[in-house]
């Protein structure tokens with residue numbers, strides 16, 4: 430059996446064919462351009478447009494809304510294979526599908542679906558999810574962005590930070606509070622169009638992901654029609670909770686893809702680099718690192734597959750399993766990236782070597798969509814019975 434056959438055991442023929450097609454697309458159409466974009470600090474918009482043309486920006490949107498209608502195992506495969514080539518392209522797929530489209534599919538009115546889901550699924554629009562604020566991202570119940578009722582509209586005021594794809598988005602999924610004293614019960618989820626007066630974006634300078642379009646999104650008396658409220662008033666936490674289940678699954682799948690890229694690079698280098706008259710791969714201490722890398726990536730992949738299978742079996746919320754996959758896979762990605770740099774020695778930190786970049790990008794996966802400290806707390810609370818799985 431080849432390596433690909435082993436990874437595909439348990440997948441349907443369609444899922445196997447999808448993996449091959451996405452892997453080939455990512456290898457030939459995305460990977461060659463990533464370093465160039467990073468060096469220039471240029472957002473890879475043309476690559477993301479190609480992904481849109483293939484239907485992956487609407488991967489989990491049902492066909493009646495012009496999406497690809499993929500099952501969740503397949504969606505995980507798309508996230509994994511694209512992330513093996515590029516963090517930013519995989520993030521665009523993940524934010525759009527997991528946070529924005531899944532919320533529209535689950536909670537959107539027919540009017541909202543026709544107005545927003547169709548252009549998102551066709552890949553004509555990009556979207557951003559605006560949760561994190563300067564005062565914090567972990568404690569979402571205390572967000573400070575407010576939504577004041579004014580006739581048939583809400584008026585939004587506040588600021589969001591570290592928002593991915595924000596300068597290129599046509600639509601923003603935004604959390605705001607109608608009454609901060611109610612904490613979680615005061616939070617609403619809104620769909621806000623880019624051209625709405627009072628909405629501005631401002632790029633943020635980052636140490637990593639210079640190609641990534643990370644920005645502030647500022648709301649100054651932004652009037653949002655009542656029709657753009659997702660679910661009911663005060664139901665934003667329910668909406669974002671369901672979205673984050675899917676989000677954590679896609680982040681975990683992306684972490685597996687990126688970790689696999691680290692393993693690939695480390696294996697190649699260990700075979701080719703010679704010290705003390707032999708290949709690095711002949712040294713037991715290097716072999717120990719490689720063995721742990723290969724094993725942990727495989728285990729992470731299986732944990733992700735399990736979340737996809739649960740969702741495909743009709744489990745509406747798989748919160749605990751999604752948290753476990755996110756925690757494990759992103760920690761694996763970080764460790765594997767660290768070891769890949771170690772195996773490359775000084776060359777691992779040279780500007781033209783992607784493993785140094787993977788190392789920094791892995792850290793973002795441990796922080797975003799609920800930091801790994803929060804995932805540990807959630808998993809323990811589910812295990813202890815302090816927190817029940819929502820339906």
Ligand SMILES: Cc1cc2nc3c(=O)[nH]c(=O)nc-3n(C[C@H](O)[C@H](O)[C@H](O)COP(=O)(O)OP(=O)(O)OC[C@H]3O[C@@H](n4cnc5c(N)ncnc54)[C@H](O)[C@@H]3O)c2cc1C
Nearest residue numbers: 558559560561565566567591592593796797798799800802
């Ligand atoms: C490149 C990048 C892209 C991002 N994209 C987006 C995006 O598109 N949309 C968006 O909304 N956000 C985005 N984020 C923000 C990200 O989701 C937040 O950074 C994250 O949720 C953590 O919030 P924080 O940075 O405010 O840290 P804080 O919440 O201040 O946490 C700081 C530290 O304290 C720990 N901590 C906090 N609370 C607890 C607790 N109860 N128990 C134990 N430890 C705790 C955290 O784990 C963390 O280590 C992005 C961030 C980055 C870096």
